[in-house]
């Protein structure tokens with residue numbers, strides 16, 4: 190279990206060689222550039238009621254006021270007031286808003302990256318309708334521009350932008366996918382020139398859960414879907430999104446968009462990965478500069494549609510008392526609440542909902558890239574206890590989710606705490622209970 194000493198922030202972490210002062214200037218300039226009328230309105234609307242604190246698992250777990258969501262953008266609020274607000278000249282003339290210092294930004298690197306999953310629970314609860322998570326995302330962009338994103342996220346984003354895969358040391362993912370097909374005896378459709386559906390895959394599944402990759406291929410084959418993976422646009426996660434590197438986020442999204450266009454896909458199917466859904470479903474068109482010429486669907490939506498259309502039937506899954514973790518990027522930002530429940534119903538599952546489920550779900554604790562940041566681990570474990578307790582309270586024997594990063598976060602907690610539960614992928618459960626013979630479309 191972590192101690193309060195472990196939760197203290199460290200040095201300003203950066204591989205950037207610029208001086209601390211020039212990085213502070215860079216962060217402030219970046220934020221000033223990001224701020225538009227909507228964000229300015231959001232910053233001005235806060236009535237300091239503190240309700241957002243009670244929504245955030247980082248504050249609830251620690252009761253430390255510095256984890257109040259709106260406080261996480263405070264230096265940027267100060268920069269906005271000093272540089273861009275209607276009263277900026279007055280603030281500057283009277284010295285009412287001091288310049289932000291490098292030491293303050295070191296603290297804020299911890300607040301914006303280590304202690305925010307960008308889960309949006311605070312945005313849902315704010316009585317003024319302030320999208321605090323969106324402000325935090327903008328503040329991350331500014332931190333990135335100043336070279337102040339955590340090195341783990343920077344390195345993965347840089348490598349993914351250059352090569353398409355985030356891990357420098359990993360075996361080429363295309364080769365690994367083919368191996369997974371051989372290992373699980375399922376055909377992996379690759380580089381087909383013209384299909385209805387383009388598939389992509391979480392790096393987390395390739396590296397940790399190959400059975401989930403096989404499940405995706407098996408379900409598509411069973412449904413007779415004309416589909417393919419594409420060597421040059423394979424990976425679902427977007428480390429540009431996590432690190433705050435907007436241009437890299439665009440480049441990483443463009444790889445998938447271009448490949449989907451090249452193979453004439455009508456649907457880009459997002460696998461079990463919440464953050465990929467946000468990056469592709471809600472942000473990619475903006476970065477692309479025009480509407481995407483295909484739909485973006487999460488795999489649970491696709492499977493639920495097939496059930497609804499009578500194209501798929503499932504055998505009963507004898508999972509006993511079962512609970513389900515809604516990945517926050519899917520349910521709160523994406524509204525994908527009913528699809529997994531329709532699938533569980535079709536599997537005859539006795540679902541015992543978590544106390545906080547659907548739109549009010551707590552993040553697993555690893556979202557927003559937090560799972561990859563080494564220095565964030567002690568606080569993450571402390572925060573996760575809320576979620577683990579909720580799962581235990583259901584008395585569930587089986588615990589399902591639909592995001593492989595959530596799955597990895599829970600498995601990591603299992604090891605850390607000696608917890609007695611392992612999350613299972615809902616898609617794998619579907620693949621294990623397909624009814625009837627495969628069809629050909």
Ligand code: SF4
Nearest residue numbers: 235236238239241315
């Ligand atoms: S809940 Fe909204 S209005 Fe209240 S302190 Fe938080 S951001 Fe400000």
Ligand code: SF4
Nearest residue numbers: 245258306308309311
């Ligand atoms: S987005 Fe989630 S983790 Fe971040 S401040 Fe809001 S509630 Fe907390």
